[in-house]
Amino acid sequence: MNSAELLMREIKYFTNFNNKMYQFLLFFQPLVFLTITYFLGQMREGIEVERFIVASAIISMWSYVLYSSGSALVSQKWSDTLKMLVVAPVSLFSVILSKVLSNAVIALISMVITFIYSIVIFRFDLHIPNVWLFFGSVLVLVFSLSVIGLMLAFIFSAFENVFAFQNLILTPLIVLCGVFLPVESFPLFLQVLAYCIPMTWGVEAVYSSLSLSSEVYQQAGFSLLLSGVYLIVGLLFYRRIEIALRSKGNWGVM
């Protein structure tokens, strides 16, 4: 019950549409990608418009979840509120989870915005054969993004020098997870690496849902399984990192 209340308050109080970065990610970035898709369609016959629109939507979600979740703890550190969260009875893990889930909800809105742009502004003929299957696979992908966002939040907080390189970490991930190109086209070692990331399976599930491929359930299952493993690792990692940060004095307390 408390978790639901925490999530509601997180969405209500801390969703900041005035933030220029998030305005760009939510409202402007989809326009850029859809424009590229539009001109690709003008130049080449027979491109899979749905796939490109969905790819645009995924990138918007991806950016929003990973950037905002990744910086969730660091920003608390900067505003000197982290220590108050650390000592509160609700675990910091739950607090960050609520922030990540809140970001996931907003990310879903960004997908809807992308679809609205594609239909209203670009007049694309967007056809999703099974809306529920598509929506289910999108939820699986958002869950995997949230779990990775949660881990990034702790990593960026513990190692602020890593935070400085977030673009170098997050952008290659989009390529590696097969948003633009099929993972099968990568060298073998990259394929192995890609399939260790839950988003790769999630992205494949989303694309499979567009073609009503029977593999969608298997891919979604793998994504959920891997996300679960990452979540457990994240929880263990969090406990260790809490001790390490208390020991180093890095909870924004130096």
Add this chain to the structure above:
Amino acid sequence: METVIKVENLARSFKTKGQVKQAVDGISFEVKKGEVFGLLGPNGAGKTTTIKMLTTLLLPTEGRAEIFGYDVHLESHEIRKLINFVYGGERGVYGRLTATEYMNYFCTLYKIPRKEQRSMIAELLELVGLTEAADKKIHTYSKGMIQRLHISRCLINSPKLLFLDEPTIGLDPVGARMLRSLIQKLQKDGITIILTTHYMQEADELCDRIAFIKDGKISLIGSAKEIKRSSGHTRMFEAIVQMEEIEKIEKEQTISIHTMEELKQLFYSITFEVKMKEMDIHQIKQILSKYGEVVHVIQKEMSLEDAYISHMKELG
């Protein structure tokens, strides 16, 4: 009386750029239930580091500390249910929220049942005099209002032990007065309070016992009265002198100046201690007259500030 805090040889060092800095160096003390205990010392003395260890934000490198019998290292979760803290300054708030929203959020973090939240928040904001501003954005608040909001936030979990780290820093006299009254009220309600402050008068007024800390070590501990008495060998004087070159008097060997304030052009109010016990007020006047015209000299009653300055000078 129940012991709330028990600290034994607590130490904390930090490694920075290959060097080890000893922030707290083997301190020991106890605090009893309902006490207001002051930690006083210069900047960098180790006050805040001590508080951070006691509030479970920082692990000690040596020694141990128990809060209500729980070890700060091993039983931090138990301790966190019983304590809360306020760090001075304007940070640590979410400026875009109103005070009510801010309190709502912390009520959720402290697992306060939803049906109790509204009345609790109204009561706490009234206690700190923020009822009128409850629905204003925090970024529009003054320093004093933010400090009062911090106090109301730290009372959400009905703590039995409060850590107040320089709570009146930067406040105007009215705001500081209000906060001191609040601290006295909290003490009357049976809350044990650990207070750090640079304002000696405030410590004198609020604290039952005080510890002087310097270079990570506690050098003196006792009630304000005991501390003043321990500096009883020191004779304090206050003088008003009209002089042109203040640098010269600062070099005078027979007195040690604690404070010097310019009242108006060329007129200075000086508080100082006399190093030679047998010296009388007439002789002191003679010494001062070497540097300017002495308007008046009186022997001063020892204040906590005098005792503090004298003690810190002794420590070097």
